[in-house]
Amino acid sequence: MAPIIKIEDLEKTYENGFQALKGVDLDIEEGEVLALLGPNGAGKTTLISIICGLAKATKGKVTVGGHDISHDFRKAREMIGLVPQEMSIEIFERVQANVRHSRGLFGKPRNDEYIERVLKDLTLWDKKDNRIRELSGGMKRRVMIAKALSHEPRILFLDEPTAGVDVELRKEMWDVMTELKKSGVTIILTTHYIEEAEAMADRVGVISKGELLLVEETDTLMKSLGKKMLEIELDEPIDALPEALAARGVALGEGGATLEYYYDTAAEKTGITDLLAEVRKAGLTMSDLSTRQSSLEDIFVDLVAQQKEKDEETAA
Numbered sequence: 001m002a003p004i005i006k007i008e009d010l011e012k013t014y015e016n017g018f019q020a021l022k023g024v025d026l027d028i029e030e031g032e033v034l035a036l037l038g039p040n041g042a043g044k045t046t047l048i049s050i051i052c053g054l055a056k057a058t059k060g061k062v063t064v065g066g067h068d069i070s071h072d073f074r075k076a077r078e079m080i081g082l083v084p085q086e087m088s089i090e091i092f093e094r095v096q097a098n099v100r101h102s103r104g105l106f107g108k109p110r111n112d113e114y115i116e117r118v119l120k121d122l123t124l125w126d127k128k129d130n131r132i133r134e135l136s137g138g139m140k141r142r143v144m145i146a147k148a149l150s151h152e153p154r155i156l157f158l159d160e161p162t163a164g165v166d167v168e169l170r171k172e173m174w175d176v177m178t179e180l181k182k183s184g185v186t187i188i189l190t191t192h193y194i195e196e197a198e199a200m201a202d203r204v205g206v207i208s209k210g211e212l213l214l215v216e217e218t219d220t221l222m223k224s225l226g227k228k229m230l231e232i233e234l235d236e237p238i239d240a241l242p243e244a245l246a247a248r249g250v251a252l253g254e255g256g257a258t259l260e261y262y263y264d265t266a267a268e269k270t271g272i273t274d275l276l277a278e279v280r281k282a283g284l285t286m287s288d289l290s291t292r293q294s295s296l297e298d299i300f301v302d303l304v305a306q307q308k309e310k311d312e313e314t315a316a
């Protein structure tokens with residue numbers, strides 16, 4: 001099946017000369033949930049803005065449902081609903097009227113039945129006559145989604161849907177997204193949170209410094225990323241790592257006073273118990289133990305290094 005969105009060699013250089021996107025190629029399949037994961041300033045919003053026609057690409061091509069966004073913008077845009085990062089909402093308007101108005105902006109004929117369904121799906125129906133300012137933060141977010149869905153788009157962009165919200169509201173937003181996915185809408189969300197990508201997405205695209213480093217099935221990616229490091233502080237520094245520990249994949253930290261061991265959090269056996277026994281057997285005394293989750297930053301460093309290796313292998 002042809003992808004619903006096709007992005008080819010997309011580049012964006014802002015007027016001040018800053019290059020925010022570098023040669024991005026990406027196919028998005030109909031019905032999937034794709035998370036674009038990346039730190040602040042990676043280029044996620046820029047990418048979304050170009051697809052939605054809010055910014056112009058410097059180079060490259062984007063088609064939405066086969067419509068080229070630069071030649072056939074209206075048709076392409078009609079297929080898209082956008083929930084922007086900033087909460088931009090007319091707080092004095094009433095819920096149903098406001099959502100209905102959004103539909104009108106796309107030139108679509110009035111369809112009260114459809115709007116009713118959207119509001120019911122988002123559990124906003126009993127608030128339909130309330131002014132938006134009277135709603136809770138979670139409800140306001142849902143009104144923004146209802147507005148984005150008002151013209152029956154097949155694709156929904158959610159730009160950092162849970163940035164700065166509490167855990168409860170994050171879970172609520174995840175439930176909303178799960179329901180939307182069931183209805184067949186293609187969802188593209190941007191996020192800083194690995195857990196969010198893991199919970200929601202079929203595929204994850206990792207973006208950093210304007211480059212799409214990889215796009216991978218979420219399960220595959222999480223298996224390779226779900227690592228923790230166990231750090232063992234030694235009473236006395238050592239010059240060389242005992243053979244038996246090296247064989248278990250342990251590394252000696254700088255200065256010889258720590259042992260570092262990476263393990264897979266998803267694995268049935270982490271190997272920690274055996275490792276600690278081995279440390280004792282080697283006659284080493286521990287003064288402290290700690291673990292730390294690989295951070296998004298570590299993961300990017302890893303990914304960039306892996307990507308470089310792969311590129312060099314291909315070039316060789």
Ligand SMILES: Nc1ncnc2c1ncn2[C@@H]1O[C@H](COP(=O)(O)OP(=O)(O)OP(=O)(O)O)[C@@H](O)[C@H]1O
Pocket residue numbers: 014015016018020038039040041042043044045046047
């Ligand atoms: N209008 C602009 N002019 C110049 N530079 C810009 C402009 N808009 C964005 N940038 C820069 O482009 C880069 C990418 O920004 P973008 O907002 O796309 O990142 P992001 O991944 O969405 O980040 P965040 O997660 O913080 O929203 C940043 O370095 C940003 O400062």
